Amino acid sequence: MRTVDLIYRKREGEELSPEEIVFLVNGYTRGEIPDYQISAFLMAVCWQGMTDREVSALTECMLDSGERVDLSAVPGLKVDKHSTGGVGDKTSLIAAPLAASAGVVVPMISGRGLGHTGGTLDKLESIPGFRTGLSIGEFQSQLQKHGLAFIGQSEQIAPADGRLYSLRDATATVESIPLIASSIMSKKLAAGLDSIVLDVKVGSGAFMKKQIDARRLAQMMVGIGRRMDKRVMALITDMNQPLGYAIGNALEIMEVSQTLQNAGPVDLTRLSLELAARMIHLGRMANSIDEAREIAQARLLDGSGYRKLKDVITAQGGNASVLDRFELLPNATGMREIYSPRAGFVSAVDAALIGQASQMIGAGRDTKEDSIDPAVGVILEVKVGQKVDAGGVLCRIYHTREERVDEAADLVEDAFRISQHAPEERELILEVVG
Numbered sequence: 001m002r003t004v005d006l007i008y009r010k011r012e013g014e015e016l017s018p019e020e021i022v023f024l025v026n027g028y029t030r031g032e033i034p035d036y037q038i039s040a041f042l043m044a045v046c047w048q049g050m051t052d053r054e055v056s057a058l059t060e061c062m063l064d065s066g067e068r069v070d071l072s073a074v075p076g077l078k079v080d081k082h083s084t085g086g087v088g089d090k091t092s093l094i095a096a097p098l099a100a101s102a103g104v105v106v107p108m109i110s111g112r113g114l115g116h117t118g119g120t121l122d123k124l125e126s127i128p129g130f131r132t133g134l135s136i137g138e139f140q141s142q143l144q145k146h147g148l149a150f151i152g153q154s155e156q157i158a159p160a161d162g163r164l165y166s167l168r169d170a171t172a173t174v175e176s177i178p179l180i181a182s183s184i185m186s187k188k189l190a191a192g193l194d195s196i197v198l199d200v201k202v203g204s205g206a207f208m209k210k211q212i213d214a215r216r217l218a219q220m221m222v223g224i225g226r227r228m229d230k231r232v233m234a235l236i237t238d239m240n241q242p243l244g245y246a247i248g249n250a251l252e253i254m255e256v257s258q259t260l261q262n263a264g265p266v267d268l269t270r271l272s273l274e275l276a277a278r279m280i281h282l283g284r285m286a287n288s289i290d291e292a293r294e295i296a297q298a299r300l301l302d303g304s305g306y307r308k309l310k311d312v313i314t315a316q317g318g319n320a321s322v323l324d325r326f327e328l329l330p331n332a333t334g335m336r337e338i339y340s341p342r343a344g345f346v347s348a349v350d351a352a353l354i355g356q357a358s359q360m361i362g363a364g365r366d367t368k369e370d371s372i373d374p375a376v377g378v379i380l381e382v383k384v385g386q387k388v389d390a391g392g393v394l395c396r397i398y399h400t401r402e403e404r405v406d407e408a409a410d411l412v413e414d415a416f417r418i419s420q421h422a423p424e425e426r427e428l429i430l431e432v433v434g
């Protein structure tokens with residue numbers, strides 16, 4: 001087999017066999033095939049797509065590049081939740097403790113923020129002491145004890161995906177439906193799951209800008225899961241404006257705490273409850289989705305989800321008092337207010353621009369190697385549909401260095417659209433797939 005022939009055939013739109021996909025992925029992971037050839041292959045996939053057989057072969061091969069975590073010693077169904085990435089999306093930190101407090105085992109393999117999107121691991125690491133680098137043994141024993149653990153992808157879990165993702169990031173090949181689907185599913189399935197709830201984001205702040213593409217991505221991931229005997233379902237949800245009001249790592253932990261105490265934003269609470277209910281249903285802790293919704297709501301109202309998150313923070317070395325005393329989190333040293341140029345209704349808050357502004361002042365990274373500033377970010381004062389006065393505050397930028405605040409402020413100003421009439425209400429949960 002010659003790599004160049006496989007690249008040529010993919011470029012011409014032919015289907016590669018599972019053996020040929022394995023040859024490419026294993027050859028790359030072992031360092032036998034150079035970056036430039038795999039980059040060309042990835043670009044060919046971006047243009048030509050992949051068949052179901054190819055996507056399944058790619059997923060299994062990336063999955064088998066590392067360990068498959070054995071969770072058979074942990075009783076109960078294992079259900080994870082994954083979002084394809086958004087701005088202000090902290091639902092994992094709310095839905096997972098709610099589901100775990102209802103008896104579902106949640107082995108959560110989370111990602112880091114990249115580009116303008118945030119990542120659960122970065123948010124958790126803004127909590128002093130919190131360790132996301134658990135060994136597989138620690139992960140297993142924490143799941144036995146608390147029913148919830150958060151870890152990141154490591155050299156042990158789907159390492160081929162880690163390498164391919166870095167290459168995709170540097171070669172403009174991230175936004176490919178088969179590549180995203182196989183990347184997400186390989187690391188999720190490596191964690192020893194029975195079921196997955198996916199939150200496929202669509203809109204300006206998401207990888208998928210059009211609902212038709214989000215649907216194809218959702219269907220592809222559900223299909224990969226089915227072919228591997230896993231129960232997978234997906235919600236397609238709006239990411240045209242940020243979720244909740246807080247964007248930025250420590251700021252989002254504060255909003256998670258408020259939401260788990262039933263004092264959070266309406267959209268964030270609603271989506272987190274629905275995701276938790278889907279997890280509870282797939283984890284067979286309820287006989288119907290309506291019953292699962294009631295359980296999720298009850299776990300929110302009685303504070304058990306909030307207590308579960310505290311226990312897990314403590315178990316992973318973090319200071320759980322941060323959920324009550326926000327001054328213990330990294331705090332910004334400066335703040336800039338952005339004012340509305342006119343009175344009216346907020347008709348858009350562009351999630352991508354807010355995410356980019358937040359990334360620019362240090363909340364996100366340009367490359368995987370960059371470090372982030374956990375204290376900084378943006379807090380919206382108003383969201384779509386709300387009224388503002390001329391000169392009223394639209395949002396506040398929290399920063400620790402002045403350097404790029406002017407640039408960030410320009411982006412944030414552009415993100416808001418103010419109109420004379422109230423905009424039509426947009427659905428948050430657009431579709432259910434699977």
Ligand code: URA
Binds near residue numbers: 111179180
């Ligand atoms: N998240 C992933 O894990 N992989 C992708 O390719 C895109 C988003």
